[in-house]
Amino acid sequence: MSGLYLHIPFCKSRCIYCDFYSTTSKENLLPAFVKAVCKELEVRREEANNDIINTIYWGGGTPSCLPVKAIAQIFDTIQKHYQIAPDAEITLEANPDDIEPQFITEIKELSINRFSLGVQTFNNNQLHFLGRRHTGENARKAVMTIAEAGFENISIDLIYSLPQQTLKDWEIDVNTALELPIKHLSAYSLMYEEGTRLTALRNRGIIEETEDELSVALFNSLIDRTTTAGFEHYEISNFALSGYRSRHNSSYWNNSPYIGIGPGAHSFDGKYSRRCNKENLMTYSCNPGHPPHSIEKLNDAERCDELVFTALRTCEGLDMEILTQKFGNKIARHIIANAQPHIAGGLLSQNGNKLKLTHRGIFLSDMVMRDLMIG
Incomplete structure (x- = not known):
């Protein structure tokens, strides 16, 4: 068994481009959600076949908006029911706005050893347009706070082909990222997904998609700058310094098995079967350990x-x-x-x-x- 994925669907606000399952309601649903996650982990432990868990990935949503006490409770359940490799990669996705010294101090007492920060851009105007809660300065400070606390394995996400973004804007974003003590960078072209506010703005003619020629220039600039800085372009959207590839995401690309826990989480047995939990927090929380789900058999x-x-x-x-x-x-x-x-x-x-x-x-x-x- 390669890894565990934990889908934490809570967000303080919803970005205009996001089509992942998430909710901005948390306070009343949090205790039942944590209980349901712990129960699902217990019920599905046999799927691991006593294999060693090499990676654990907290995704979402925004896992960093969970109280550290809830993260610790879930992690205790994992340790109780699964065999975790001593050198397991354990990643927590986080919003820069959630990174405070007290939060990092408490997190450090757990076994999390990798942070993935959803920076997206350091440009404040673009951040405001995207519906992000942080500023460019918040993002820089968040990376430094994590690094100064002793965490070495830090990744950040960036988005390019934003409306009205210029090549110079993008070069500033990439250069700013590479000046920080990060070991990994993920960069994605902005996608216009159905049902998002971003797509609605485009359809109403308020914004326009970036021309292909500029998008190619942005992508080429990204590759040139990251490789010059010593980063390996090891996957279409991912760049890493030597020894710092995302082991969890690499398991997806290698078709390795993983168990997905939480509403909307996907699982794969490594061979013929995929499972997807229903994207409904209320239904998930009301059926602890046995959430409604679908199973796809692959030919x-x-x-x-x-x-x-x-x-x-x-x-x-x-x-x-x-x-x-x-x-x-x-x-x-x-x-x-x-x-x-x-x-x-x-x-x-x-x-x-x-x-x-x-x-x-x-x-x-x-x-x-x-x-x-x-x-």
């Missing part, structure tokens, strides 16, 4: 497509020898045939058994992957 075509999608996201690329062993020569030949136009077009490279996205192909990865899928 060979779907499993192959997942391998193609996840492997091509990484710097290691897609190993056709492994794919052939799992799914046979016929499927492998189909994928290689469909890859040829993209190899010729400079979007894919082939080195022995490995297919990899090129620098130019990374930005067009969705199209390339879609062409290689068989499902």
Whole structure:
């Protein structure tokens, strides 16, 4: 068993671009939620098959808005029912506005050893537009507070292709991030998801999406600056100093098994089955240990497509020898045939058994992957 994912759905406010399951209601629901999480952890412990848990990831939502006492209660339950590796990576997602010295002092008494901060941008005007609660200065101070408390493994998230963002704006964001004592950086292009306020603003003509040409320039600038600073571009949206790749997220890209706990959390058995808890806090809390959920059984075509999608996201690329062993020569030949136009077009490279996205192909990865899928 590779890891545990804990979905903490609470947020103090909702960002205009977010389509993850979350709620701004907390106080009355928190005790029942914590009880339900602890019970689900207990009930589902057999799914771990007594395997060692190598990573634990607190995501959301905003896990840092939980009282430390609640985090400790949940973590005590994990320690009681699961075998955790001595060197386990234990990540807490946090909003910079929640990072206060007292919070960090209390958190340090737990086993959390990695922070992932949702900075998004250091530009105050853009932060206000996105609905973020912190300022650029809050974000800088949050990183320093965590580092000065002795935490080495710090990651931050940034978003590019924001409305009216210029190349200079983005270069300032990236440079500011790299001047801080971080070991990992995730950077995502702004997505216009259905049902979000951001998409509603675009549909009403109030904002416009960034032109593709500028988005490519922003992405190329990101790659150039991070690699110059010694960061490895190990996954499409992720950069790390040596030894600081996200082990938890890497397990997703390696199709390793994990258990997802909480409303809306996903699980994967590493082979044929995916589970998704219903996205409803009230229903989750009222059914402690047995939340309503759906289970998806994957056929060979779907499993192959997942391998193609996840492997091509990484710097290691897609190993056709492994794919052939799992799914046979016929499927492998189909994928290689469909890859040829993209190899010729400079979007894919082939080195022995490995297919990899090129620098130019990374930005067009969705199209390339879609062409290689068989499902």
